[in-house]
Amino acid sequence: MIRLNDIKVEVKNRTILDIPELELAKGKRYGVIGENGSGKTTLLRIIAGTLVSNNGQLKGLPSKGEMGYLPQSPYAFSLSVLENVKMAVLGENSEQSAKTALEKVGMGALLKSRGNRLSGGERQRMGLARVLALPRSLLILDEPSSATDIRGTNLIEALLLDWHRESQGTLIFSTHSPAQVVRLADEVLFMDKGRVIERGSPREIFDSPVNEETRSFLSHWKL
């Protein structure tokens, strides 16, 4: 179980994340939703360890090597696509692992292309390959298909479902797509003003939201 207690992040006296208590079961898939600025990315960054909170506790995380975090706009280095992915893997088989991961995201034909010349969607797929080039027990993905076309989105979702089935790992992702939440998440966390104010299965959240903020937000979503 991943446990967050009394985590608070403030920027210029404004609270952007306030988590008194949050428990996430291992092996489940969590979809984090909420308006822009509701704290989704900050929550993911705290769990991934790329942002450190000065207070509170974070327990139950796997080792760094078992965790993979994909930022919303992953950086594409001015190296070949293969090198961009290979950097995440150490050891003799790094090239083969990187190639396999790139083939899985449908980029097997772009191994020699320059990473920084890829489109936004290709960069996201390359970033996902980088994260998936090693076995992981926890994946944290910030809007993993925000820049991909429908084909890319389907490919990423199928890949994540395969990964989850094979690894039985924990998946935490944020999204602005209602359909993606339904397809990928076992449980939905709804965030508002830096707090997780409601959680439940996608059906529970979409059909019978408890909070007024959740209802208001979901009224703009069309499934």
Place this chain on the structure above:
Amino acid sequence: MELIKQIIDLIFGPDPELRQIILVTLRMSLFSTLISSILGIPFGVVLGANDFRAKAVISRVVNTLLGLPPVVGGLIVLMLLSRSGPLGSLRLLYTVNAMVIAQVILITPFVIAMTANVVGVSSQSINETLAGVGIGGWRRIKYYLLDFRIPFISIVLAAFGRSIAEVGAVQMVGGNVQYKTRVMTTAIMMQTNMGRFEFAITLGILLLLISFLVNSLVNRIQKATEHD
């Protein structure tokens, strides 16, 4: 045409002075640029890629050193290397090595500041992406060096341009000694003071020509790197 003939005569003529001046200039500029780049680029990457408590103070010091007048830099080196100075026993004053030391002091802050600025723009995104796959510490710096290799070439080129065009500090610590420490800028100044404007202009044109050739060479390297 007369001017071109004069340049050719000076370069290939019986008097070795101009050839010696060009060689000393290149030796001083290349070595000082090389040392400044070896020191400044890694330091600039560390400064630009990280957030730490002393960063603001270090950045301010580096930016202050950017405004260091060359003659003041030259004066510091002169005092250090003079016979009664702390490094006087090394007997480096009025040698090319002294000129290189002065140039390194003047150019390194420039290389650090430029590198930190270039790297700093994308540092958050790079750090987050690398941390997301467990890459930190010195391995992270390696990817900065690889990713920004093309902008770094431009920084090295700009540093070389500064080095070859410097006059105040090299005059002070080099002494403009014929066949020994006379470089193109100090020679231009001396020839102008002596009223030998034609020779001074010839040197000026040669200085520009060397800069142009170096620029062209670096441009080719950049293009080749971009398309590999």
